[in-house]
Amino acid sequence: MSTLAGVPDTTLPYLVFKTAHGIYEKMPGELSERELRHVRQVAKKQLDIETLVLTAPEAQGVVVPQRTLDDAFQEIRGRYESEQDFVDALAAQNLDEALLTSALQRELKVEAVLDRVSAKSAKVAELDVQIFYHMHREQFMRTERRGASHILVTINPDLPENTPALALKKINEIRKRLLKDPKRFAEQALKHSECPTAMNGGTIGEVDRGKLYPALDAALFAAKAVGELSEVVESELGYHIVRCDSIRAEGVAPYAEVAPRIRLVMEQNRRKLCQHGWLKELQEAATAKAREAEALQEH
Numbered sequence: 001m002s003t004l005a006g007v008p009d010t011t012l013p014y015l016v017f018k019t020a021h022g023i024y025e026k027m028p029g030e031l032s033e034r035e036l037r038h039v040r041q042v043a044k045k046q047l048d049i050e051t052l053v054l055t056a057p058e059a060q061g062v063v064v065p066q067r068t069l070d071d072a073f074q075e076i077r078g079r080y081e082s083e084q085d086f087v088d089a090l091a092a093q094n095l096d097e098a099l100l101t102s103a104l105q106r107e108l109k110v111e112a113v114l115d116r117v118s119a120k121s122a123k124v125a126e127l128d129v130q131i132f133y134h135m136h137r138e139q140f141m142r143t144e145r146r147g148a149s150h151i152l153v154t155i156n157p158d159l160p161e162n163t164p165a166l167a168l169k170k171i172n173e174i175r176k177r178l179l180k181d182p183k184r185f186a187e188q189a190l191k192h193s194e195c196p197t198a199m200n201g202g203t204i205g206e207v208d209r210g211k212l213y214p215a216l217d218a219a220l221f222a223a224k225a226v227g228e229l230s231e232v233v234e235s236e237l238g239y240h241i242v243r244c245d246s247i248r249a250e251g252v253a254p255y256a257e258v259a260p261r262i263r264l265v266m267e268q269n270r271r272k273l274c275q276h277g278w279l280k281e282l283q284e285a286a287t288a289k290a291r292e293a294e295a296l297q298e299h
Contacts, residue, residue, distance in 0.1 A: 011050075014103035015043035017093045021079075029092055050110045052282045058117055064108040072104045073097075117278045118271035129262050133255050140253040144209055147246035148220050149202040151188060152195040154238035162238075171232050171239040178229055178241065185243060194238070206246065216242055223247075 019039045020028045031039060053059060080086040090096055095103075133140070153171045156162040174188050189202030197204055204212075209221055219230035223244035230242040 011103055011106060012043060012047055013093045013095060014100065014107075015046050016040060017089075017095065019043045019046070027089060027092065049279065050106065052279070052286060053110045053113050054106070056113070056282055058278075059109070059113045062109055062112045062116065064105055064112060068108055069101065069105055072108060073101060076100070076104075114275050118274045121267075121270040121274035124263050124266045124270065128266060129259050130255070132262055132266065133258065137252050140258050142248070142250065142253050144221070144250040145206050145248040146209075146220050146223070146244055147206045148204040148212070148216075149185060149189065149243045149245055150195065150197065150204060150216065151185075151193040151202050151241045152238055153192065153240075154194045167239055168232070171241060175229065175232060175241050182227060182229070202243075203245070206248070213237070216240055220244055 016028050016039055019042050020026055020031055020036075023039060023042070024031060024035055026035075028036060028039065077086055080089060087096075090100055151171070151174055153167045153174075154162055155164050155167050157164070160166075170192070174192055178185055178188060186201030189198050192198075193202055195202070207220075210217060212220065213235040215233040215235045219233045219240075219242045223230065223242075226244055226246055228244050230240075233240050233242065
């Protein structure tokens with residue numbers, strides 16, 4: 001395998017292969033001329049950046065764990081229905097499994113170097129998170145959400161036991177039992193509900209307003225308290241009893257709930273800024289070195 005300025009000649013084809021999938025979700029051979037030109041420009045720019053990263057002092061001693069390399073290889077392999085499809089796709093880019101592994105190892109090493117560099121970024125303090133939360137509270141507004149369970153008795157005039165009258169009689173009897181002993185809801189759902197949720201005690205889960213059938217939605221969000229049973233309501237499916245299992249009020253999410261997410265985003269942003277600043281320094285140094293070399297040649 002030949003090299004150009006220390007870069008394997010398979011690296012650019014791999015980056016073209018990867019970029020085509022990342023931008024257009026296509027093989028390079030499926031791209032239009034304009035798309036392919038764009039992909040090659042992006043891949044060449046990426047190659048230049050990777051070369052700067054791998055020749056920097058910070059790259060010394062960085063090793064990619066074999067497990068990480070294997071996982072990356074299998075992720076790409078998993079995009080194809082068969083081994084032959086995978087092999088054919090590689091061959092179309094003048095690659096094979098060994099060359100792909102080599103290119104992935106290079107790519108993962110670049111990522112590891114950038115992680116090493118970003119580890120130097122400023123830490124996010126608790127006060128930083130609190131300030132962001134209080135200055136951007138509008139970003140943490142949330143709609144009302146409720147937990148729901150239900151029991152369904154379907155209507156089917158073709159079945160003697162599921163005529164409208166008998167179905168209504170059955171659901172009313174179930175509701176009477178539940179009013180006497182609310183703890184029997186899961187048991188009654190398992191015995192009588194004709195919805196797949198019966199296997200889970202009738203639990204639907206948490207939903208936002210407007211996500212259920214209109215009649216069920218109205219019954220759920222009319223509940224005044226957790227545990228309240230609705231009247232019998234009718235939908236396109238049949239007759240239901242709806243139970244309100246939880247209520248999350250509309251409003252700003254509490255700080256404790258969103259603080260971990262804020263911290264994560266702030267840390268990611270600081271790491272990116274640290275990486276970008278470092279890359280800019282590398283590029284400026286490389287440009288200055290190239291100019292010096294040109295000046296020496298002129299003299």
